[in-house]
Amino acid sequence: MNLQRAYYLLAAFYSLLPLMGLVAVFSGGGTPLAVAYIALGTVAAIGLWGYILKRGFMNPRMWRPFAALLAVGAVVQLVIILTMSVPNVALTWMLTSSIFSVMMVILLYHYGDRDQPLWATTEEADAARQLTALLDTTSPLIAVRREGDHENSVNVDRVDGHYCARVTRRSNEGQEAFERHFQHPETLVFFLEKFANVTVQDFKTSR
Numbered sequence: 001m002n003l004q005r006a007y008y009l010l011a012a013f014y015s016l017l018p019l020m021g022l023v024a025v026f027s028g029g030g031t032p033l034a035v036a037y038i039a040l041g042t043v044a045a046i047g048l049w050g051y052i053l054k055r056g057f058m059n060p061r062m063w064r065p066f067a068a069l070l071a072v073g074a075v076v077q078l079v080i081i082l083t084m085s086v087p088n089v090a091l092t093w094m095l096t097s098s099i100f101s102v103m104m105v106i107l108l109y110h111y112g113d114r115d116q117p118l119w120a121t122t123e124e125a126d127a128a129r130q131l132t133a134l135l136d137t138t139s140p141l142i143a144v145r146r147e148g149d150h151e152n153s154v155n156v157d158r159v160d161g162h163y164c165a166r167v168t169r170r171s172n173e174g175q176e177a178f179e180r181h182f183q184h185p186e187t188l189v190f191f192l193e194k195f196a197n198v199t200v201q202d203f204k205t206s207r
Helices: 003-026 034-053 060-083 088-111 122-137 185-196 200-206
Strands: 141-147 150-159 162-171 174-182
Touching: 003 034, 003 088, 034 060, 034 088, 060 088, 122 141, 122 150, 122 185, 122 200, 141 200, 150 185, 162 185, 174 185
Parallel strands: none
Antiparallel strands: 141 150, 150 162, 162 174
C-alpha cells in the first residue's frame, strides 16, 4: 500500500465517523453535545479531503483557527475525563473525539498554510507562470502603479528558490514600506494583487 492510498483510506475513515455519530444519536446514544461533535467532524473531514486531494475547500484562513479549536477541545475534554465523573455515553464521545482529533489538528494546520498552490485561482496560477517566466529573464522585477494621489512600487526577486516582494506605498498621508517572502509564485501573485494592487501586466509594461 502506497502513502497516497493510505491517505485515501484515512479520509474515508474520518468521513465515516460523523455518519457513525448520526447512527448513534438516532439509536439513543447521543449526548447534548452530539450535534457539535458531528458538525465539527464533518468540517474536519472536508478539510482532510482537501489536504489529500490538494484542493482548496472553504477559506484558507479558517483552517488553522479550526485546528486550534480542535486542539483546545481535545485538551479540555481530557482534563474533564481525568478530573470529573463522566457518564459512560459522554465518556465514549469525549474519548473518541479527543483521540481522533490529534491527527486532524496536525494535518489541518498544514492545510491552512496560505502559501500553497492549492489555494490559487485559475487566474492566479496563470499569472504565476507568467511572473516566473519574467523572473527567468529579468531579476529583480520592478513595477509602479499610480492611482490618484496613491503610488505603489514593488520590487520582486527570487532568492534561493524563495520569492521576495518589497512594497512601498506612498500617498499624501505618508509612506509605508514592507517586505514579504513566499515559497510559491501563486501566493506572491495573490499578495501583490491584494496588498499592492499590482498585477503581472504592470511588470511587463515597466520593463
